[in-house]
Amino acid sequence: MHASDLPHPPPGMMTLRVGCTLSYIVQGNVPLLLLVQPRLEGGQVLLQEEWTHASGSSTTPAADRFRDAHGNAVIRTMLTPGLNLIRHDMVVLVPESEERQEEPMDLVSPSALPPEALRYTFASRYCESDRLVQFAYERFGHLRQHPAELIDSICGWTHANIEYRYGSGSSLLSACDILARGYGVCRDYAHVMVALCRAMDIPARYAAGYLPYLDPRTAEGDMGVDFHAYCEVYLGGCWHIYDPRYNRTHKGRIKIAHGMDAVDCAFATLYGEATLDRFQVWAYDTGGRDEHAGDPVAVVRGKDGNAVLAA
Structure with missing residues (x-):
């Protein structure tokens, strides 16, 4: 053009x-x-x-x-x-428009998941969900019957319990490592949330894209501009965006890639x-x-x- x-x-x-x-x-x-x-x-x-x-x-x-x-x-x-x-x-x-979660939010049983979503229930290199099953159910198991609240709680908990430290990222650190040390960057937030969802048999995938800089006078102005990692969770037959780093919706996010974890989206x-x-x-x-x-x-x-x- x-x-x-x-x-x-x-x-x-x-x-x-x-x-x-x-x-x-x-x-x-x-x-x-x-x-x-x-x-x-x-x-x-x-x-x-x-x-x-x-x-x-x-x-x-x-x-x-x-x-x-x-x-x-x-x-x-x-x-x-x-x-x-x-x-x-x-x-x-x-x-x-900002991202909205308006589609059905029911949990889908692994027996009914399409194959392309089922793969995202598995543990991976940076998202050791198999090691976090007890941890996840102790904190979020009571919300299994309320899927929208459950995923919001996982996202909010990750946001509140991981401290953001610019420049602290490392390709050697997994979700369990970040939970142990308590701080990280956007990729670490995404790995933690993905691992916690998968620990509860909920398909979740790591996503990466451009997070645009908007008018600094708006509430978005603190977001800067960079490659950014976030999550997508499969509920009600659709993939829904969640961003545990900021724990709120965003306007203008441009998706580049998704995968099991950061290995697939570098x-x-x-x-x-x-x-x-x-x-x-x-x-x-x-x-x-x-x-x-x-x-x-x-x-x-x-x-x-x-x-x-x-x-």
């Missing part, structure tokens, strides 16, 4: 500018998988996209795209010796050694401005994790 062809958002929709810049320094050839492209579902429409990869080699590395086992859109490329600068920029149309997976030299993320409402993929961005994530004006 040509820049001049960008439509004005129809009623009930908003136009978001989302993307990232990654810079790696490598010594040899290092394959790289990226999960940065939105899933085209739930009303998300990709209007424009620009992908660039400048490398230390004399040729521009080719990139191929495919769907993984969870249906996520994967970009595969090769980092070559020297400095590799990758930029992925998009304009995306999304519903402007925004970057490297097959070799590489030094991350630069990392920036942007996700914001264009506010009706005439912005296009490839233009200078207006808002990026700062070093402290908060959104800052870039222009």
Whole structure:
């Protein structure tokens, strides 16, 4: 789509500018998988996209795209010796309403779950639900007959009992580790909630996406802008969004991926050694401005994790 062809958002929709810049320094050839492209579902429409990869080699590395086992859109490329600068920029149309839980909220017995949902009742590397069955039932078992209240309680409990500490995340830590130490980042909140739901035989999956920066004068202004992890829980035949990091609905969330846990949703997976030299993320409402993929961005994530004006 040509820049001049960008439509004005129809009623009930908003136009978001989302993307990232990654810079790696490598010594040899290092394959790289990226999960940065939105899933085209739930009303998300990709209007424009620009992908660039400048490398230390004399040729521009080719990139191929495919769907993984969870249906996520994967970009595969090769980092070559020297400095590799990758930029992925998009304009995306999304519903402007906040997330609502309006569908039926009944628990579905494992005997009646569709196979694609049943897989999300299993324990996984970061969500050791098999170790948390007693823990979960002691705290939430009395709410089994009230599914909406049950999931709200699990989300609220996770939010209240895990302290957020920016920069404390680690690929070595699981849900049980986070429950033991009591603090973490968004991926840790998501792992804890997913594990607690699965411990009660409720399908839950880890999800990741862009969390846009909105007007700082609104209640959303403290959310910053970043890749963000949250949860989806299967109730009444539908997947419902829950965000234990913030424990409230959000407007403009753009889903990139879902899976068993963070292994399936990592925004970057490297097959070799590489030094991350630069990392920036942007996700914001264009506010009706005439912005296009490839233009200078207006808002990026700062070093402290908060959104800052870039222009």
